[in-house]
Amino acid sequence: MTSQTRRGRLAHVALAAIGASILLTVVIGLLGPSAMVPALAGPAWQPPYSLSAAPEPHLVVALAAVAIVLGGLGLLGALAWLRDIPARWLVVAGCVVAGVLAFLPPSGSGDHLNYAAYGRMVTLGLNPYTHGAVDLPGDPVAGAVEDPWREEPSVYGPVATALQAVASWIGGDSVRMTIFVLALFNAAAFIVTGLLVDRFTRDDPSARLRAALLWTANPLLLYQLVAGMHVDTLAIACMVAALLARGRPAGSGVLLGLGVAIKVNAGLVALGPAWELRRRPGRLAVMAGCAVAVVVAGYAVVGPEAIEPITRTSKSISHASFWKLVQGWLQAVVGTGSAYRGEIQVGSLLVLVLLAWSLLRPASLRSSGAGLSAPAVAAGLVVAYVFATPYVLPWYDGLALGVLALVGASAVDGFVVAHLTVLSLAYLPARVVGQPADLDWLREVLRPQLAWVLLALTVALVVWARRAAGRVRTPRG
Structure with a gap:
């Protein structure tokens, strides 16, 4: 057997593993309410639709675990070996699957129930930035929000809240219809992003195929962003569009502002175009002015109360983050009298700077011979962020993959795919309600152990990046 045949x-x-992973993700939603899929109240004729088969909790969690493992391994294998399939088929398949998932109930977490409740508050005249679902007792939409989030106000930007309010206005008292409208917004954003990335890479078949694997036909993103229906998808669409419109500074600035006004951490992408325009102050001023104007206008509408929840959550540490290990070490050595959040924030910033500096030195992130492009700078910063931040969830990696699809291939692709796979397993599922007691080990044992894997991946990424930079600096004799 030749190496090419092998x-x-x-x-x-x-490719078969990717297909199986995507099929399992569809099946989880199709089976209906379960440990993976929150129930949605509302008339049965309204979308989203499912079989309402009431699958056993262990079954659907196992299906999700297999979907994640197959998706991660299949994606790594396809990025390494797949060469001879037209990218357009993957793009079409991914778009079709995203459309199908919009008609199935969201799975994996209960975040979409929060989105519906925040929109409901707006339509009822309540401020979602100062109130939680608990402040609407007896309301059919707010009542669907699951613990432990019932008291939490919104941490999302004004544009996200506006879309949630539109969905609530259309859905009324029906959780099902409200979620369906939000799912349509989400699927449309995912598909538009895929089409934009595909158009950007259309002149290079290998780059086009890689971009399709990283985004549109990525089984892990279909699982997290589309089936999971996370608002991050909307912000990513704006940021990818902004990077591709950077020749038009006003349009790029508006898109950047919209992305930040959906989710603040997406603002890291804006540093890419800013770097590229650093020697063109007039165009930089136009772009920055438009972006700031959009953000300021949005927050002026919702009020300064929207800022406080964001600053509070920025100091949190997620349970799968390796910074949770650091917090435990500090408490064991120094004492448990403090959560050490301030020290960890400083440490994470230093790690972010180290990672970004290391990633932006190798030529692998440069999309042209002229040096670092806006997408390359954005990719380096976002990848550094998702690896270094103390508060990280699986769907955060979507921004990194969306921007990476715009730059040249490198080992960074594999690092981010592995990072997303591990995080997805760590949050299996990312909800507390409906989980059998004998699966508590997933949250209490597996999740903390996977933090060690994330730490190892972070160290390995730094080592690889610095070695890659050394190879670029050292000319061949």
Whole structure:
């Protein structure tokens, strides 16, 4: 067997794993309410639709675990071996699956129930930035929000809240219809992002295929962003569009502002175009002015109360983050009298700077011979952020993958895919309600152990990046 034949067979195995992963994600939603899928109140004729099969909790969690493992391994294999399939088929398949998932109930977490409740508050005249679902007792939409989030106000930007209010206005008292409208927004954003990335890479078949794997046909993103229906998808769409419109500073600035006004951490992408325009102050001023105007206008509408929840959550540490290990070490050595959040914030910033500096030095993140492009700078910063931040969830990696699809291939692709796979397993599922007691080990044992894997991946990424930079600096004799 020749090496080319072997690679072809491995590529087909990887593609089969991706297909199986996506199919399992669809099946989880199709089966209906379960440990993975929150129930949605409302008339049965309204979308989203499911079989309402009431699957056993262990079954659906196992299906999700297999979907994640197959998706991660299949994606890594496809990025390494897949060469001979037209990218357009993957793009079409991914868009079709995203459309189908919009008609199935969201799975994996209960975040979408919070979105519906925040929109409901707006339509009822309540401020979602100062109130939680608990402040609407007896309301059919707010009542669907799950613990432990019932008292939490919104941490999302004014544009996200506006879309949630539109969905609530259309859905009324029906949780189902409200969620369906939000799912349509979400799926449309995912598809538009995929089409933009595909158009950007259309002149290079290998880059186009890689972009399709990283975004549109990515089984892990279909699982997290589309089936999970996270608001991050909307912000990513704006940021990718902004990077591709950077030749038009006003349009790029408006898109950047919209992305930040959906989710603040997406603002890291704006540093990419800013770097590229650093020697063109007039165009930089136009872009920055438009972006700031959009953000300021949005927050002026919702009020300064919207800022406080964001600053509070920025100091949080997620349970799968390796910074949770650091927090435990500090408490064991120094004492448990403090959460050490301030010290960890400083430490994470230093790690972010180290990672960004290391990633932006190798030529692998440069999309042209002229030096670091806006997408390359944005990719380096966002990848550094998702690896270094103390508060990280699986769907945060979507921004990194969306921007990486715009730059050249490198080992960074594999690091981010592995990071997303591990995080997805750590939050299996990302909800507390409906979980059997004998699966508590997933949250109490597996999740903390996977933090060690994330730490190892972070160290490995730094080592690889610095070695790659050394190879670029050292000319061949």
